[in-house]
Amino acid sequence: MNQEHASFTPSKSPALFNLVDDGIQEAIIAAANVVRYTDGQLIHTRGQIKPGVSIVKSGYAKVGVNGLDGTFIMAGVLGPGESFGEFTIFTDLPRTHDVTASGTTEIYQIDEQRFNKLCDSHPELVKALLCSTLMRTHLLLELLDSMRRLPLKARAVKLLLSIAYTTGSQDFVRIRQTDLAESLGVTRVSLGKVVKKLSNEGLIELGYGKIRFPDRNRLERWLEQQSATPLSY
Amino acid sequence: MNQEHASFTPSKSPALFNLVDDGIQEAIIAAANVVRYTDGQLIHTRGQIKPGVSIVKSGYAKVGVNGLDGTFIMAGVLGPGESFGEFTIFTDLPRTHDVTASGTTEIYQIDEQRFNKLCDSHPELVKALLCSTLMRTHLLLELLDSMRRLPLKARAVKLLLSIAYTTGSQDFVRIRQTDLAESLGVTRVSLGKVVKKLSNEGLIELGYGKIRFPDRNRLERWLEQQSATPLSY
DNA sequence: AACAGATTGATAAGTTTTTAGCATTTGACT
DNA sequence: AGTCAAATGCTAAAAACTTATCAATCTGTT
Numbered sequence: 001m002n003q004e005h006a007s008f009t010p011s012k013s014p015a016l017f018n019l020v021d022d023g024i025q026e027a028i029i030a031a032a033n034v035v036r037y038t039d040g041q042l043i044h045t046r047g048q049i050k051p052g053v054s055i056v057k058s059g060y061a062k063v064g065v066n067g068l069d070g071t072f073i074m075a076g077v078l079g080p081g082e083s084f085g086e087f088t089i090f091t092d093l094p095r096t097h098d099v100t101a102s103g104t105t106e107i108y109q110i111d112e113q114r115f116n117k118l119c120d121s122h123p124e125l126v127k128a129l130l131c132s133t134l135m136r137t138h139l140l141l142e143l144l145d146s147m148r149r150l151p152l153k154a155r156a157v158k159l160l161l162s163i164a165y166t167t168g169s170q171d172f173v174r175i176r177q178t179d180l181a182e183s184l185g186v187t188r189v190s191l192g193k194v195v196k197k198l199s200n201e202g203l204i205e206l207g208y209g210k211i212r213f214p215d216r217n218r219l220e221r222w223l224e225q226q227s228a229t230p231l232s233y
Numbered sequence: 234m235n236q237e238h239a240s241f242t243p244s245k246s247p248a249l250f251n252l253v254d255d256g257i258q259e260a261i262i263a264a265a266n267v268v269r270y271t272d273g274q275l276i277h278t279r280g281q282i283k284p285g286v287s288i289v290k291s292g293y294a295k296v297g298v299n300g301l302d303g304t305f306i307m308a309g310v311l312g313p314g315e316s317f318g319e320f321t322i323f324t325d326l327p328r329t330h331d332v333t334a335s336g337t338t339e340i341y342q343i344d345e346q347r348f349n350k351l352c353d354s355h356p357e358l359v360k361a362l363l364c365s366t367l368m369r370t371h372l373l374l375e376l377l378d379s380m381r382r383l384p385l386k387a388r389a390v391k392l393l394l395s396i397a398y399t400t401g402s403q404d405f406v407r408i409r410q411t412d413l414a415e416s417l418g419v420t421r422v423s424l425g426k427v428v429k430k431l432s433n434e435g436l437i438e439l440g441y442g443k444i445r446f447p448d449r450n451r452l453e454r455w456l457e458q459q460s461a462t463p464l465s466y
Numbered sequence: 467a468a469c470a471g472a473t474t475g476a477t478a479a480g481t482t483t484t485t486a487g488c489a490t491t492t493g494a495c496t
Numbered sequence: 497a498g499t500c501a502a503a504t505g506c507t508a509a510a511a512a513c514t515t516a517t518c519a520a521t522c523t524g525t526t
């Protein structure tokens with residue numbers, strides 16, 4: 001049912017676990033409950049207010065918003081070491097997204113009380129959180145900016161390249177056009193048109209559930225020309 | 234040339250100065266240089282990498298992106314106590330926005346070294362920064378979500394209500410249609426069409442440089458119907 | 467009271483995106 | 497090798513948005 005997922009946020013966001021040293025990692029793990037979810041199972045829902053931080057231990061967490069009509073708009077996929085829900089500790093805001101497991105997934109869950117203790121005893125953790133959040137904000141701002149200024153064609157390439165970047169695969173990406181469209185916030189038809197054009201221009205090659213880059217450098221150059229601003233993904 | 238500006242972010246983002254106690258405020262002010270800018274003067278430009286935190290002392294800072302063709306896309310307006318550029322301290326990312334003064338404006342500028350010292354001596358400051366950043370991220374996510382799911386008409390109402398909320402004025406907002414359009418990332422023509430419709434339906438009243446809400450409750454109810462999700466602005 | 471600049475109102479043509487279909491191809495599983 | 501569900505390919509009409517202009521209205525200032 002669910003094929004392997006690329007981990008993207010939609011761009012390289014630093015995993016919290018990569019920003020803290022081993023000691024803090026162990027302290028977090030010690031304070032956490034590990035919860036297992038099966039494929040498609042709901043981890044959190046938009047609007048919830050129960051506070052708690054979650055960190056992916058294994059598997060993937062799909063982040064997005066479920067519409068009442070069954071549609072799902074994806075905001076990104078989080079992989080091992082990546083965290084979500086931090087803001088429920090520090091603010092009393094409701095959750096912004098629905099989070100579901102993609103494949104069998106284990107999540108470290110840390111409740112409010114324990115996490116606050118961790119923050120008090122490890123000031124470095126607060127700094128790491130700040131750092132990770134600032135980077136996330138930065139990405140969001142760039143995303144917002146490109147949504148407004150770049151045509152869909154360029155946005156699609158940008159997303160493809162960033163997925164390739166985060167997955168490490170150099171010349172192809174395993175993703176369905178439906179998911180790409182969802183991530184970009186457009187319909188499959190619109191996306192289909194632009195990937196067709198890109199394919200005609202030889203910039204990408206379309207496959208079943210995947211997209212190849214025959215010449216990644218050329219693709220990157222093409223994108224930079226479109227952006228008219230420094231490339232940052 | 235420049236009329237009074239509503240302070241909006243585009244929604245209530247907590248000013249950093251409201252999140253810290255007086256002692257820290259004084260310490261920040263002591264570490265800062267005050268720089269004066271005249272109306273329209275550039276404070277920072279997108280792409281810059283020189284680190285430093287800025288806090289509005291008086292006046293307003295207009296945040297957005299200047300296109301090569303002279304167009305300007307506004308992301309928000311920051312008022313006294315609000316901060317920007319924090320991420321230049323904690324990451325080595327380039328600035329995402331152009332910031333210009335709107336009216337005569339004074340800015341506290343704190344350089345990297347001094348700000349780091351402040352953070353070390355006042356751990357509460359890091360927590361406040363985290364809190365403010367998390368709230369900002371939350372707003373951005375909500376914004377992104379509504380951009381994808383709501384029609385322009387609803388997005389326009391949402392923005393209007395959030396501006397009214399942050400300015401405290403209950404039944405009208407002082408803003409030009411041009412600025413509204415910029416904030417929403419659409420042209421004045423498109424915005425003109427939807428505000429005209431809203432006006433025909435009696436939900437708002439159009440004025441010269443301002444928009445009135447004859448019945449704010451009705452407007453809020455209307456928006457909630459459109460959203461089909463809990464209202465949060 | 468008159469003027470100038472700023473702001474809104476309005477229109478038409480052109481482009482992009484969506485909606486709603488249906489046909490075709492692919493890959494996994496018998 | 498055949499079958500079925502998943503995924504892509506394609507089309508046409510409708511809706512939304514942009515670009516480019518020009519006219520009308522408002523406001524502060526002389």
